[in-house]
Amino acid sequence: MKKVKVLNQICIELHHMIINHPLLGPRDAAEFVYLGDASLINRPDASGDNAAQTFYQYLYLRDNPAGEHKELWYHEQGDRSWLVVTRNTLTHEISNVEMARDVARAAGGST
Amino acid sequence: MRYSALNILKEGLTGNKGWQPAWREPEPKKNYDIIIVGGGGHGLATAYYLAKEHGLSNIAVLEKGWLGGGNIGRNTTIVRSNYLLPGNQPFYELSMKLWENLEQDFNYNAMVSQRGILNLCHSDPQRDAFARRGNGMLMSGADAELLDQDGVRAMCPFLDFDNARFPIKGGLLQKRGGTVRHDAVAWGYARGADERGVDIIQNCEVTGFDINNGVCTGVQTSRGNIKANKVAVCVAGSSSRVMAQAGMRLPIESHVLQAFVTEGLKPTIPGVITFGAGHFYVSQSDKGGLVFGGDIDGYNTYAQRGNLPVVEDVCEGGMAIMPMIGRARLLRTWGGLMDMSMDGSPFIDKTHVDGLFFNGGWCYGGFKATPASGWCYAHLLATGNPHETATQMRLDRFERGHMTDEKGQGAQPNLH
Amino acid sequence: MTQTNRIDGGLINRNQSYSFKFNNETMHGYGGDTLASALIANGIKLVGRSFKYHRPRGIMSAGAEEANAMVQLRTGAYTEPNTRATVAELFDGLEAKSQNHRGPLGFDVMAANDYLSPFLSAGFYYKTFMWPKAFWEKFYEPVIRASAGLGALSGQDDPDQYDKGFLHCDLLIIGAGPSGLAAALAAGRAGARVILADEDFVMGGRLNYETHTVEDRQGSTWAEVATAELYQMENVRMMTRTTVYGSYDHGIFGALERCTDHLFDGSGKPRQILWRIYSKQSLLCAGSTERSIAFGNNDRPGIMLAGAVRGYVNRYGVTPGKRVSIFTNNDDGWRTAIDLKAKGLDVTAVIDTRSIPVPYNVPNTATVMGCRVIDTAGRKGVHTLMLSSGQTIKTDCLAVSGGWSPNVHLTCHQRGRPTWDKKQACFVPGGELPVGMSVAGAANGNMTLQSALSAGHDGANAILNSLGINPTNTSAPRASEESSNITAFWHVAESKSRAWVDLQNDVTTKDIGQSFREGFKSVEHLKRYTTLGMATDQGKTANVLGLAIMAEYSGNTIEQTGTTIFRPPYTPIPMGALAGRARGKDFRPFRLTPSHKFAEERNAAFVETGMWLRAQWYPIAGETHWRESCDREVRATRESVGVCDVTTLGKIDIQGRDAAAFLDRVYANTFGTLAVGKVRYGLMLREDGIVMDDGTTARMGEHHFVMTTTTANAVSVFRHMEFCRQCLWPDMDVHLISATEQWAQYAVAGPNSRKTLQNLVDKEFDISNDAFPFMACGEITVAGGIPARLFRISFSGELAYEIAVPTRYGDSMIRALMQAGKEYNITPYGTEALGVMRIEKGHAAGNELCGTTTAANLGLGMMVSKKKDCIGNVLSQREGLNPDKPLQLVGFKPVDADISLSAGAHFVSKGREVNMANDEGWMTSVAYSPILNCSIGLGLIADGKNRMGEVVTAANPLKQSNIDVEIVSAHFVDPDGDRLRV
Secondary structure, eight states: OOOSOOOTTOOOOOOOSEEEETTTEEEEGGGOEEEEEGGGGOOOOTTSTTHHHHHHHHHHOBOOOSSEEEEEEEOTTTTOOEEEEEEETTTOOEEEEEEHHHHHHHTTOOO | OOOOHHHHHHHHHTTTOOOOOSSOOOOOOSEEEEEEEOOSHHHHHHHHHHHHHHOOOOEEEEOSSSTTOSGGGSSOOEEOOOOOSTTTHHHHHHHHHHHHTHHHHHTOOOOOBOOOEEEEEOSHHHHHHHHHHHHHHHHTTOOOEEEEHHHHHHHOTTSOOSSOSSOOOEEEEETTOEEOOHHHHHHHHHHHHHHTTOEEEOSOOEEEEEEETTEEEEEEETTEEEEEEEEEEOOGGGHHHHHHTTTOOBSEEEEEEEEEEEOOBSSOOOSEEEOSSSSOEEEEOTTSOEEEEEEEEEEEOOOSOOOHHHHHHHHHHHHHHOGGGGGSEEEEEEEEEEEEESSSOOEEEEOSSBTEEEEEOOBTOHHHHHHHHHHHHHHHHHHSSOOGGGTTOOTTHHHHTOOOOSSOOOSOGGGO | OOOTTBOSOSSOEEEEEEEEEETTEEEEEEETOBHHHHHHHTTOOOOEEOSSSOOEEOOOOSSTTOSSOEEEESOGGGOEEEEETTTOBOOTTOEEEEOSOSSOGGGOGGGHHHHTGGGSOTTGGGGSSOSSHHHIIIIIHHHHHHTOOSBOOOSSOOOOOEEEEEEEEEEEEEOOSHHHHHHHHHHHHTTOOEEEEOSSSSTTGGGGTSOOEETTEEHHHHHHHHHHHHHHOTTEEEESSEEEEEEEGGGEEEEEEESSTTSSOOTTSOSEEEEEEEEEEEEEOOOEEEOOOBOBTTTSTTEEEHHHHHHIIIIISBOSOSEEEEEESBHHHHHHHHHHHHTTOEEEEEEESSOSOOSSOOTTSEEEESOOEEEEEOTTSOOEEEETTSOEEEOSEEEEEOOEEEOOGGGGTTTOOOEEETTTTEEEOOSOOOTTEEEOGGGGTOOSHHHHHHHHHHHHHHHHHHTTOOOOSOOOOOBOOOOOOBOOOOBOTTOOSOBEEETTTTEEHHHHHHHHHTTOOSHHHHHHHHOTTOSTTTTTTTHHHHHHHHHHHHTOOHHHHOOOOOOSOSSOEEHHHHHTTOSGGGGSOOEEOTTHHHHHHTTOEEEEETTEEEEEEOOOTTOOSHHHHHHHHHHHHHHTOEEEEOTTSEEEEEESTTHHHHHHHHBSSOOTTOOTTBEEEEEEEOTTSSEEEEEEEEEEETTEEEEEEOTTTHHHHHHHHHHIIIIIOTTSOOEEEEOTTTEEEEEEESTTHHHHHHTTBOTTSOOSTTTSOTTBEEEEEETTTEEEEEEOOOSSSSSEEEEEEEGGGHHHHHHHHHHHTGGGTOEEOOHHHHHHHHHHHTOOOTTTOSSSOOTTTTTOGGGSOSSSOOTTTTGGGOGGGSOSSOEEEEEEEESSTTSOOOTTOEEEETTSOOSGGGOOEEEEEEEEETTTTEEEEEEEEETGGGGTTOEEEEEEGGGTEEEEEEEEOSOOSOTTOGGGGO
């Protein structure tokens, strides 16, 4: 249980792994803030016919795999890069780290 | 075999040789009316209430490991009904009332201990939010008291009132809150369900669902295929994994919540205390250990273990409010998989597949919900309609925009 | 008392005599003693009581696995419960008391439980105490709780300090026994960065307890020489008194160094240091722990582990008995007989469960093969053994060896599960070790000294190779040969008396049998039902025994039965050490505003808002209540001019060719149309359509904006905008910098604010109403050339400005403003007055922006542009967020103006019953308005805009009050906003 909303801003991110930042090298995960599934990069087209449905699926539904997971980490206590980290949710082993911006560009996200 | 002081006396005098197994170890049958997937607290409670309240007994509970081995066996044992929102509070109050009569109901002493839960507040806005919550609790038939600083001091003089970084301004007290011996809940429900004919099948993992034309007709398991009219999934941290076998994606992420216990200490704190400016909540067990916890580790995981920064953060919270515990030693840490939902609230619902039901998304709060979850899931399975206290716990609520977001954090599970 | 059991030899310093007290009796020991060895030296057998039955107990081990000899160490606020006497170093002036008894240790009235034990078997409490129902809460539970626990906390704040530290290394070696030392020598000599950590205060591990030779020297001497060499190496960090307690992800370990626990007085130094060790590779050399055998009354004082008995003799020069007997199922147990004989001690008998030829010749000692101890006598100290052969043996100490269990704990803290080694009758590390971990020595099942030394040496060399470091050309140290044959033997079936498995929690073989009969067969059920292995030792000696006995009952192999999961910490860690210095005022850092010193000088009261400390109000002479100060500050501002530090608001500098387009996407309303030199209020949604934050954004140039956020959301809004920039629209030309700390910002509000500023702003800048109207912004200079930014915005509803200067001028700026406004009696105001004025104006703040409100709830629905996409636009249109009668933010006034409103009250239509079915919303914020001279409130109520003038009940059952309130406009003061524009 963890119920009471903690006073704003006292929340400190507390992850404890080592993330090999593409620009900065290995950094303690405590410097990062976790967001979640990297599919959040793929924001749907708001003008699409089915926008209500695609936005619902985009924002709320998750694969939540037991195994390899691509996920977004933000280097808040660092260079403010958003990273896409490929991490195994069973072992916590990190197999790949990319700049989220590169991933977003590759995925077709532009302006 | 009924449990009583007399039986303890009789067995004690005859070498305790006559105790019977608390439950049978049946082989799975080919066919059941209802299969419950998951032999944790919620699954066992569901089976118990289906049998006891709805007179159904051709039921199997399938558990991939040992019964009670999930979060019912690894939580910090707190029960309370101090929720804010109307979609939640009546449900948790139902749960509290079931807790209050549980032991007599299932003839098992789960040590329901209503020593109170005190949520500390440290700012005016926090106190305002507690007032809103406390008033809502009273208006829905629960109990609540808003304490000022003196009230908190009278109850817990050992808290840090004089030197705290975030001074204690008061607290929301629910006297009926408290703790329950968690394993005993699983065992009591299992024993009660078994007595009424429910087959509890351990070491039986569900590996797939039989779904034809949108209708679920049974499950595939590590011990063969089993048919059922209704299949009710209830697997907490494994929700996404299991429901993926039915082709469903859920508004759920799996996260680890760590829990902690110190060495046994002579009685030192009353009830449950939660820190409002950091991550720490604590109670003292019947054996004397301080049982405490804090925040989830915050990243998706299926490992029942966490990392050091959270351990340290939680202990910092503990020392911040009660610096007398510095010389108590942390004995053991462990982790449980939390089925964190997108608004922090659970689901008890049908799915779009006929005959397939889902119960999950309990986040870190499933233990206190165990009786009501079982009660309402049984109601849904037996009658086809949601129980009146669980009408908001629907899977489609995000699509419709009816979130039940107690903390107001939005669609980010690790913030709830 | 004299040291009756002190003998010659040992690694103690007889020139260092210490005096100490146990249960108030003064005794003596030596430097190098533990409390346990000193108690043994003084002939003390009875040291504590067990948890459930309060059985008399003595010392059973010589290490961290001790389950019996737990004491309350030190006194007053320094007292620490549950301290293992076996690892507590003796110091001069030590005071210890035994635990868990009522009345003196020798006559514990709670020992009555022992006679009731037939009724207190496994799980008895689940079956009773249920009738009558009310008795549980009132009687049974209080009685159970009163007998809970072992030692006690002082109830006082922990007076010690604790530190934290971080270390990095190529190779972490855990344990400095033979394998650890051999590994450290190999790795250290090769130049690797090594950390060697051991929980003991002397390195050497079992070498210090045994009589083996290494490199033709006494083992302990070899260890001393090796240790000295390692201390000389700059690349090796030697850490004694340091327990590596947990293995975490990616080669990270937790370790606790006890710095002053061995001293009478820590002299202000940190008591302990919690280390976080980042290792490239680790080598676990944690040794092994001996286990007992379960037989009738095997828990009596004087019954000990065999390795501990000879350990006390060899290392500490004390003997636990004058006539020692040995009960073993393995060859190693015989070493105790051999070592004791070598010291000239009397060994009465060696009883071996195995029907094999006598493995060692022990002169003048009865050796009984194929035999078992079935019972013992001697309540407060064993004196007689009853054997399965019918013999009885008089003895004052029984040394038991059931074999050794490798300390695999750290290999299992992640995914590892140990595997059963049938030949050696022990669990050894299984697959899936933590990343980078290897295991050597007894921890890996290398049960002889030579194999341990070789494994440590070779293991280190293999690791060096993997690290790209060349090993030196050395070979493993040579050691004397020994035999470690064992035939598994767990419990004596013919014992009629209770046979203990877990000594601290009083779990007997009968409890395991009952657990099995009742269906609690899984090892996890066994543990939870009987509490086996849940005591302070976490089953270090009991677990294997317990599950082996369960395996026997169930007819399964030990492999099939499996083990429970090993969890950190390896040994218990004080809460104080885990918290370190983050306690009291240092729990979290303070952020101070630029005007903090100024506010302190004026005796301001401060309030914690997040990490910030902000001035809450500024009392002046004669004011005794905060309301007086607050009311005065509000009036002064509304009547003339006030100044408030608003630096804590988040400030984000946004630049780039696409800056305006970017803002159009992150804000619900439009910014592309904002003219340069103008400010606009902005509303930001989360993607789910709920309001995330609000603030003003100023267009400083065509491609340059400055955004403000709320104090609370400064960090999360910036993070969100970086997410949008990098992850959603990676090719937009826009850059963000957080400038919250770079600019000191003050709100200057009130009808005389312009005149005040005109005294300060350099003359070339015209800030008249025409030149600088409402919602204007610009870069200016003040006080003769100091750069500043001026925004004509108002939170108070008055003619008002916010002026920002580089933070280094912040302190000067508040003083300059006070000077500039002196003629208008400028008044500094705090967060209370700020809050009152914003409520008077109906502005939403934290209580309204609570993460569940929509723009429509706040009366800002029109701001969500329908012409463009923005974050949150699509999902804000969901049906559930757009009900027929939405909650709407409106104002409330008490019908009786003398009554105060309360935030958190719920609204119910007049005349309806106060319950959740009739709940229509809640009061979000209240204040006393010194302008209206009454209490006012903001609140969210269903369909509020259409209910102006309606009187509803504000129900506050917490205070047992129902107040009639009128729904009014949220704009209590100057509803048309005329004052803003003058």
